[in-house]
Amino acid sequence: MSLAIVHSRAQVGVEAPAVTVEAHLANGLPALTLVGLPETAVRESKDRVRSAILTSGFDFPARRITLNLAPADLPKDGGRFDLAIALGILAASEQLPTAALDTLECLGELALSGSLRPVRGVLPAALAARAAGRTLVVPRANAEEASLASGLTVLAIDHLLELAAHLNGQTPLAPYQAQGLLRQTQPYPDLADVQGQAAAKRALLVAAAGSHNLLLSGPPGTGKTLLASRLPGLLPPLDEGEALEVAAIHSVAGCAPLAAWPQRPFRQPHHSASGPALVGGGSRPRPGEITLAHQGVLFLDELPEFDRKVLEVLREPLESGEIVIARANDKVRFPARFQLVAAMNPCPCGYLGDPAGRCRCTPEQIQRYRARLSGPLLDRIDLHIGVAREATALGAPHLDGPDTAGAAAQVAAARNRQLVRQGCPNAFLDLPGLHQHCALDGEDRQWLERACERLGLSLRAAHRILKVARTLADLEATPDIARTHLAEALQYRASSA
Numbered sequence: 001m002s003l004a005i006v007h008s009r010a011q012v013g014v015e016a017p018a019v020t021v022e023a024h025l026a027n028g029l030p031a032l033t034l035v036g037l038p039e040t041a042v043r044e045s046k047d048r049v050r051s052a053i054l055t056s057g058f059d060f061p062a063r064r065i066t067l068n069l070a071p072a073d074l075p076k077d078g079g080r081f082d083l084a085i086a087l088g089i090l091a092a093s094e095q096l097p098t099a100a101l102d103t104l105e106c107l108g109e110l111a112l113s114g115s116l117r118p119v120r121g122v123l124p125a126a127l128a129a130r131a132a133g134r135t136l137v138v139p140r141a142n143a144e145e146a147s148l149a150s151g152l153t154v155l156a157i158d159h160l161l162e163l164a165a166h167l168n169g170q171t172p173l174a175p176y177q178a179q180g181l182l183r184q185t186q187p188y189p190d191l192a193d194v195q196g197q198a199a200a201k202r203a204l205l206v207a208a209a210g211s212h213n214l215l216l217s218g219p220p221g222t223g224k225t226l227l228a229s230r231l232p233g234l235l236p237p238l239d240e241g242e243a244l245e246v247a248a249i250h251s252v253a254g255c256a257p258l259a260a261w262p263q264r265p266f267r268q269p270h271h272s273a274s275g276p277a278l279v280g281g282g283s284r285p286r287p288g289e290i291t292l293a294h295q296g297v298l299f300l301d302e303l304p305e306f307d308r309k310v311l312e313v314l315r316e317p318l319e320s321g322e323i324v325i326a327r328a329n330d331k332v333r334f335p336a337r338f339q340l341v342a343a344m345n346p347c348p349c350g351y352l353g354d355p356a357g358r359c360r361c362t363p364e365q366i367q368r369y370r371a372r373l374s375g376p377l378l379d380r381i382d383l384h385i386g387v388a389r390e391a392t393a394l395g396a397p398h399l400d401g402p403d404t405a406g407a408a409a410q411v412a413a414a415r416n417r418q419l420v421r422q423g424c425p426n427a428f429l430d431l432p433g434l435h436q437h438c439a440l441d442g443e444d445r446q447w448l449e450r451a452c453e454r455l456g457l458s459l460r461a462a463h464r465i466l467k468v469a470r471t472l473a474d475l476e477a478t479p480d481i482a483r484t485h486l487a488e489a490l491q492y493r494a495s496s497a
């Protein structure tokens, strides 16, 4: 045998496309050629692989070695193919049997000593290997992550020699047993710990129940961040598929550990965050904050302070639930189905409307501050709520609102009604769905039309009001939208108009 084929996986976005490493040995002057347009990092792996093979006590074949990583058009950076390349050379030179190679997929970077270093993005590769029905060989440090793909056989190794002994039949490896190390959930912060703010808590409940975006407006120190951080705990738990999707994103981003898996993410990027940091990018595209918030909450505090161009980019994922990052010659898609909670001060200094009268902002300054947010972005935020300073004394008892467990139960019931009725949360209803499930009688429709006209609201805003009213009816378990639901939904728009 002078040809050997070893399976591995590349990483593109949150996908792990198959890569085959073909190793061919021919007579001629000793040389090693890598084809398949690999990037610089793969060229470096030639040296690592040669050293690892020699220090492990094998011969490095003194022949013409050709290595082909196929398909050619995938990015192949990083040392993730080292193990597959070493295995290919050893099998092609008959130092290892080839019989089992087709049942394996290999990932791992080799040190010069032959020991293995962990690589990034193992979970997407594990899910793909499971779908392909193969066993996955990974560095031990990656084994726990790979084992999240339940049903997949994982072989964990520290050194090239362990895999060699396994393939030789000398010391067969036992499948890795998951330790459950990554399933360590932290309790979500509790809604009951936020003092007062009954109206804002109500808005938070509605936002969770219909997956509506939320804007909190109020002076500094009124607990906007505290309120926003309670939203993930109100949302229904992730199912297995969603949880794996979230973990795969964090795996690709190199977040270690895969923070609080399998919980809903809460991301809070600073307003100075760059465009690529927020939406993703780079020469080898990496997920941004909006993707790290997938299936969870993206909290943008001090919304008007964000770069306006960056905020405009959010419109696409807010509609489609994904972001497409274009590069010179291809595109990478990242999922970005997040729920947006934004917060802002009412004016540049933050104290507009404060009873102590501390605000010195001119009307022009206030106007300019608010104009930093575009209408189309604000239109995509269904609930606008003012958060006022609470008059209650510090430390006063605040057993006046729901706790997270109680609110989450209400949310779950309301969400379930939506899933049964239309298969998605109310915020995602399309136009036909809206007409079918948010129908109003003639009088109520006229009432809403007149109200929207009076407030100068767009048709898009009117549709959003209907969806929020539908959520309010679902929270009450009533089949039809009533005038009281419309009035409350309208009030969430009017407060900032």
Ligand SMILES: [Zn+2]
Residues within 6 Å of the ligand: 347, 348, 349, 350, 351, 352, 359, 360, 361
């Ligand atoms: Zn001010």
